[in-house]
Amino acid sequence: MLNFIDTVGEAVAGIEDGSTVMIGGFGNAGQPFELIDALLECGATGLTVVNNNAGQGDQGLALLIKEGRVKKMICSFPRQSDSWHFDAKYRAGEVELELVPQGNLAERIRAAGAGIGGFFTPTGYGTMLAEGKETRFLDGKWQVFETPIHADVALIKALTADGRGNLVYRKTARNFGPIMAAAAKHTIAQVSGIVPTGGLDPENIVTPGIYVNSIVKVA
Amino acid sequence: MSIPTNDQSLRTGNQADLQTSGKPLGRDDLARLVAGDIAPGSFVNLGIGQPTLVSNYLEPEQNITLHTENGMLGMGPEATGEQIDGDLINAGKIPVTELPGASYFHHADSFAIMRGGHLDICVLGAFQVSATGDLANWHTGAPDAIPAVGGAMDLATGAKDVFVMMTLLTRDGVSKLVETCTYPLTGIGCVTRVYTDKAVFLTGPDGVQVRETFGCTLEELQAMVPMPLRAADPS
Numbered sequence: 174m175l176n177f178i179d180t181v182g183e184a185v186a187g188i189e190d191g192s193t194v195m196i197g198g199f200g201n202a203g204q205p206f207e208l209i210d211a212l213l214e215c216g217a218t219g220l221t222v223v224n225n226n227a228g229q230g231d232q233g234l235a236l237l238i239k240e241g242r243v244k245k246m247i248c249s250f251p252r253q254s255d256s257w258h259f260d261a262k263y264r265a266g267e268v269e270l271e272l273v274p275q276g277n278l279a280e281r282i283r284a285a286g287a288g289i290g291g292f293f294t295p296t297g298y299g300t301m302l303a304e305g306k307e308t309r310f311l312d313g314k315w316q317v318f319e320t321p322i323h324a325d326v327a328l329i330k331a332l333t334a335d336g337r338g339n340l341v342y343r344k345t346a347r348n349f350g351p352i353m354a355a356a357a358k359h360t361i362a363q364v365s366g367i368v369p370t371g372g373l374d375p376e377n378i379v380t381p382g383i384y385v386n387s388i389v390k391v392a
Numbered sequence: 393m394s395i396p397t398n399d400q401s402l403r404t405g406n407q408a409d410l411q412t413s414g415k416p417l418g419r420d421d422l423a424r425l426v427a428g429d430i431a432p433g434s435f436v437n438l439g440i441g442q443p444t445l446v447s448n449y450l451e452p453e454q455n456i457t458l459h460t461e462n463g464m465l466g467m468g469p470e471a472t473g474e475q476i477d478g479d480l481i482n483a484g485k486i487p488v489t490e491l492p493g494a495s496y497f498h499h500a501d502s503f504a505i506m507r508g509g510h511l512d513i514c515v516l517g518a519f520q521v522s523a524t525g526d527l528a529n530w531h532t533g534a535p536d537a538i539p540a541v542g543g544a545m546d547l548a549t550g551a552k553d554v555f556v557m558m559t560l561l562t563r564d565g566v567s568k569l570v571e572t573c574t575y576p577l578t579g580i581g582c583v584t585r586v587y588t589d590k591a592v593f594l595t596g597p598d599g600v601q602v603r604e605t606f607g608c609t610l611e612e613l614q615a616m617v618p619m620p621l622r623a624a625d626p627s
Contacts, residue, residue, distance in 0.1 A: 199462045200485040202478060252540035263538055272539050276503030276546035283500035296507060296549045299580040344496055345462050346479040351498040
């Protein structure tokens with residue numbers, strides 16, 4: 174069921190404490206700042222957040238972490254020059270970290286959306302990030318078993334939606350949007366524009382509307 | 393430009409025929425050397441930091457396509473002024489430009505390009521490389537360090553050739569080319585070439601070969617590294 178929602182606050186109102194929330198974006202590109210601000214405002218806590226990073230500067234995901242709403246981060250690259258809020262919480266033992274190689278993170282998200290129960294990948298074999306995981310020699314190389322990452326909610330940013338919830342993105346801001354939209358039970362997309370049904374070329378649609386539940390236009 | 397001589401003469405430290413330049417290479421000279429070694433038409437990923445310099449020396453007639461793992465092929469130079477667009481960044485989160493023929497794709501596709509063996513070369517920095525091409529470049533292993541891996545393991549595993557660019561020695565004069573990595577591994581047996589300020593090394597299951605040296609003799613180079621060196625077979 175697709176809903177067009179007037180405000181970001183209403184869009185995130187149903188997110189419960191303890192939810193697993195995927196948040197799109199690589200760095201600031203594609204990060205749905207308005208939805209994250211609304212999530213902060215709505216007070217949901219004890220969250221597990223899936224994102225490539227663990228927040229930058231004093232905005233978006235970084236503030237969610239600062240305010241203690243995030244119990245666990247699943248990400249590939251938490252440490253940055255301006256990731257001070259995550260750094261402080263991590264050093265204080267107040268946020269758990271599951272560190273995942275970036276391609277494994279993407280494929281685990283993709284697998285969840287595609288109904289795959291797990292997969293073997295050569296990435297990470299022989300490293301500390303594969304310790305304790307099942308390995309097999311397949312296709313001429315050692316590979317590591319990885320499991321899907323599911324989520325209750327995905328918050329993503331796209332450029333334009335049509336009346337059916339089909340989405341197109343802009344440049345490298347696409348990043349995790351399409352795979353997170355498919356992996357979550359409930360996907361909320363913030364968009365810069367909404368066009369009538371038929372207003373997007375079907376050949377160019379990146380995320381079909383079947384993956385999208387809520388759309389909210391932000392200025 | 394690499395003219396190795398026969399193995400015997402090199403083992404004894406006689407490198408009369410080994411290509412050498414008068415002084416160690418600076419970062420830009422090294423980047424120019426790597427750029428010149430990339431075959432025309434290649435699909436290439438340049439890692440964050442020193443490897444990014446390579447893009448400054450790629451010639452248009454080489455027809456190289458640059459991949460950035462956040463979801464783009466056909467990446468152009470760093471953006472300046474009016475070109476800067478927050479939606480168009482590279483893996484180092486630096487604003488870049490797009491070239492004609494560029495394409496965008498989501499993260500799972502981007503790493504499928506990598507893991508699937510479609511990239512010809514990736515160029516990475518390193519803390520350590522072992523004689524058999526093991527790579528350590530993501531984590532110092534220090535107990536208080538916050539680990540961050542990004543795409544390093546995927547790049548090391550996926551590209552057909554992995555080139556490393558680094559200084560040969562640490563600030564304390566210890567070789568970063570090692571018998572066995574002591575830092576946490578990024579990938580096993582993945583590095584094929586190591587470009588340093590003092591020499592170009594070829595790594596693999598058969599040990600370390602030297603392609604050329606910069607500002608030192610093979611004998612002097614041998615004294616800096618812990619494993620036996622031999623001249624690269626003529627190619």
